Amino acid sequence: MQLCNRARLSAALHLPSSTGAQLQFMARDKHEKGKAAPKPGTAAPREPDWTAGLKQLYDSVVEEPLPEAFKDLLRKLDAAD
Amino acid sequence: MDHSANDGELPQRSADDRRAFKRELTQVVPHLRAFARGLCGRPDMADDLVQEALLKAWAARDRFEPGTSMRAWTFVILRNAYLTDMRRNRFRGEYDETVAERILIAPAGQEDPIHLGDLYRALQTLPPERREALLLVGAGGFSYEEAATICGCAVGTIKSRVGRARAALAGMIEDGTVPGRSIGDPAAHQAIMKELEKAASGNGKSASR
Numbered sequence: 001m002q003l004c005n006r007a008r009l010s011a012a013l014h015l016p017s018s019t020g021a022q023l024q025f026m027a028r029d030k031h032e033k034g035k036a037a038p039k040p041g042t043a044a045p046r047e048p049d050w051t052a053g054l055k056q057l058y059d060s061v062v063e064e065p066l067p068e069a070f071k072d073l074l075r076k077l078d079a080a081d
Numbered sequence: 082m083d084h085s086a087n088d089g090e091l092p093q094r095s096a097d098d099r100r101a102f103k104r105e106l107t108q109v110v111p112h113l114r115a116f117a118r119g120l121c122g123r124p125d126m127a128d129d130l131v132q133e134a135l136l137k138a139w140a141a142r143d144r145f146e147p148g149t150s151m152r153a154w155t156f157v158i159l160r161n162a163y164l165t166d167m168r169r170n171r172f173r174g175e176y177d178e179t180v181a182e183r184i185l186i187a188p189a190g191q192e193d194p195i196h197l198g199d200l201y202r203a204l205q206t207l208p209p210e211r212r213e214a215l216l217l218v219g220a221g222g223f224s225y226e227e228a229a230t231i232c233g234c235a236v237g238t239i240k241s242r243v244g245r246a247r248a249a250l251a252g253m254i255e256d257g258t259v260p261g262r263s264i265g266d267p268a269a270h271q272a273i274m275k276e277l278e279k280a281a282s283g284n285g286k287s288a289s290r
Binding site for chain 2: 051053054055056057058059060061062063064066067069070073074077078
């Protein structure tokens, strides 16, 4: 997981640093070449939860049981072949 | 993005390829549902959209390059279907608040920094092109390069959209200005439709050659 922009962004936005609710939304950001290379030790220590929330939104749907309508549709595709 | 099935140029697929296609298409359905829900905000409409995309993908199955990413390929189809429907005003940036609140609550036990419902609502206020960029990269785990291919735009454009989307969400969450209800503001809607036109002008490549 690339952490290059998190510290910079956190600083820029004055994100709270002491609570469990800390927003660390840039933690999943990909490394941007040529810009503000990450310095070890300057990244905030916590794992992200703002970003994790996005992933969680996505995963929560992925993990839902597939509705019957989709199973039907997939079966029909076969039959049409 | 509909093409006639018999261009004459399409390679014959082996029985194995066809079986693999069906299997991969089946596996990708949950991901299509997740992407669609993020895009259009309403579970029922999202599922309609996915069904539409599945039928289109099936109709275009000979165009799928075996061995390439089924998820990326079908996301292009889903995205195009979404943009088409959006232009027909089907979604209007609404979302089903009740369902969102019920489903998208962070699991108990977490220190619940951000209510996922808030995050979801905030997401729905973003212009479509930024929302989709953030969904692809931040939620779907696509690389910037893959997202750029899906959206038919430059990698730098995707980076910029993701950055703006993140900044907007961070701002809303920081300032506590996450909208509490569905977005019925006509000005906001107009702005979204404008952005949509821009998003639509870059068509995804891999499914619409």
